[in-house]
Amino acid sequence: MSERIVSKITKESVSALDMAARLDEGSLCPVALVEETxxxxxxxxPAxxxxxxxxxALKEAHASRQRRRDGKPLSPWDGIPIAWKDLFDIKGRVTTAGSVILKSNVPALCDANMVANASQAGLVSIGCLNMTEFAYSGLGLNPHFGTPKNPHGSGPARIPGGSxxxxxxxxxxxxxxxxxGSDTGGSIRIPAGLNGIVGYKGSSVAFPTGGTLPLSPTLDTFGPxxxxxxxxxxAAQILNGRAIAIPKPSPIDQLKFFIPSNVVFENAQDAVIQNFEASVRALEQAGATxxxxxxxxxxxxxxxxxxxxxxxxxxxxxxxxxxxxxxxxKQIDPRILDRILDxxxxxxxxxLVIQRKRARLIEKNRQVLDKxxxxxxxxxxTAPKLKPLExxxxxxxxxNKLMLRNTALGNxxxxCGVALPNGLDENQMPTSILLSMTSGRDSDLLAAALSVESILLKADDRST
Structure with missing residues (x-):
């Protein structure tokens, strides 16, 4: 296969959009792609x-190759690999949610709704991805399947973020x-941020939830x-069974941003604050309010x-x-078990008080923030060292409490929220900036985030 497609965002991460273009032009074969994957x-x-x-996956890849040869792909992304957090049902497989205790459960009778929608668009399911047991931590440690190591920095291994x-x-x-992935208190945005990639968490009604193992049915959200x-x-459009249509970025001079001065900067690393303020200056210089x-x-x-x-x-x-x-x-990670039993x-x-006051705060916040x-x-x-936490x-x-603090506010x-990479600290560990809007404004948020991403990439190019 020809050389790997490289995104500007990290040295190794691969753009699905660029990969789709190569599949379409015929320079990339779905079967060869899956074999290399x-x-x-x-x-x-291995963790x-x-x-x-x-x-x-090979069966799906062969079918994709034939469809493309016949000029009848199921979607422009027919043949692209996709992987699932280990809480999505996959037909014939036991959904283990990062836990050994669930292995004796009955295998799923059908794919989760989002998995089925991806298959109907021709995406190739590669496997299930490791996670914090039951999705109940923002650090990403798992004593059963091992903890995936953050690929950034040098020296001792760093955490991946979770769940x-x-x-x-x-x-x-x-x-x-x-x-x-899923996101109950930050479980998409935290690993995206700590690993220098993009993560989008939808509003509570943004994705079909059938066939997913819950942690908190009220707070669980999903996204790519x-x-x-x-x-x-x-990916979000495919997961919802819709045709792919990338929106136009919102004009930056028409966007209004609000930076809270309380809570979210407490005990923050200097590099996190410095990179955040540099990003804010770039947005201001581009015309944002x-x-x-x-x-x-x-x-x-x-x-x-x-x-x-x-x-x-x-x-x-x-x-x-x-x-x-x-x-x-006794087979459950003791830290997870203690948190659940607490x-x-x-x-x-x-x-009841929490549920009642949450509803009031959501409505109040919607009125205050508006657009x-x-x-x-x-x-x-940024991602701390793994061993001391183990x-x-x-x-x-x-x-864990500090890691979840900022993102959990949005849940x-x-x-809805988008985490975008915005720099590195002194140890070459990624920092990230979070854009959020009130429930149901997912389309507005994504269009705005496209403009922000472009500005941050240009700022990064100038700095290097």
Whole structure:
């Protein structure tokens, strides 16, 4: 096969949009592409995937090649590889959600809705990607299947971010151009940010959810991780069973951005703040309108959590009630098990108060923000070293809380969000900027983010 397609965003990540163009012109063969994909995976970090679908993928690739030869591709992306976080049902396979305890479950009778939609567009399912057990951590550690290593930096291994850990690393390493994850408190945007790629989390109603294993049915959202935003947009349309249509970028001088001054910059790394401010200056110079101020809802969310707890807790406890109260519970990662069981200390009133006040805060925030785009760092820190977090439970909990802090605000308020890479720290670890809008404004957000991505890439070109 000819040389790898390289995106500007990272040294190895592969653009699905560019790959589709090569498939269309005939310089890339779906079968050869899939064969190289599996060869690259086998020579890479073994902790990235939990299972590979070589027989299925080769069958799909051969069918794609024939369709293209006949001039009848199912979509412009017919033949492109795609991989799934290990909580999407795949027909004939047990959905394990990064856990060994679920391996005895009954295999799925059919593909999840999004998997089926991807197949109907001709995409080739490569395998299931590793994740934090039950999707319940923002760090990405998994003692059962191993922890995928962040491909950036040098020296000791760094965390991938979670819970869609395999998604972030697989795309950043160029193993697949598209990985589909879930996001309950940051699980798409965090690994995208820590691995220097793009991640799009939809609003709560942005994607079909059938055939996905839940963590928190209220907060769970979904979306793609890819090398560039156009690849994410195309993937999102395919996952919804729609034709691919890339929108025009919104004129930057017509966009209004709001930067919260509270919560999201607390305990942030110097490099994260410096790169964020450099990105803001680039947007201002391009003509964007930017204001700063206090987001009262952030303080309200913090006060609510301190008094009544977190919504994800009781919902996760309900989903996994039988497992965590069974003799098999000892097979669960103790840190995950403890977090799930901790929710048992919340009262029924705590849950009702959280649900009631969340609805009010979402409505209040919708009115305050209107069409503004909220802007702040995706994570307050870059990817920390892996080994200390494996060895120290207190450090693990402290770091996990900090890692999830910024992104979880968007889940609570039902925002849609796009994480874009915006630089490196002194250890060559990626930083990321997060764009968010209120629920249902996904199309507006994606069009705006296309303009922002272009400006950030130009700024990066000038700096290098």
């Amino acid at each position: 599996f060869a690259n995976i086998r020579s890479s970090d 990235i995937f939990t299972e590979l679908f070589e027989a299925r 869609s850990s395999g998604c972030g690393v697989a795309v950043a390493r160029g193993l697949v151009p598209l990985a589909i 991780l890819a090398a560039d935003l156009k690849s994410c947009i195309g 930017i204001t700063r101020g206090v987001c009262d809802e952030f303080d309200d969310i913090g006060a609510l959590a301190r008094k009544h707890g977190y919504l994800v807790g009781p919902e996760a406890l309900d989903v996994h009630w039988d497992l965590v109260h069974s003799a098999q519970a 929710a048992g200390e919340m009262s029924a009133r705590d849950l 503004q785009i909220v802007l702040f760092p995706t994570t307050p820190i 060895e120290d439970d207190d450090l693990y909990l402290q770091t 609570f308020l039902d925002w």
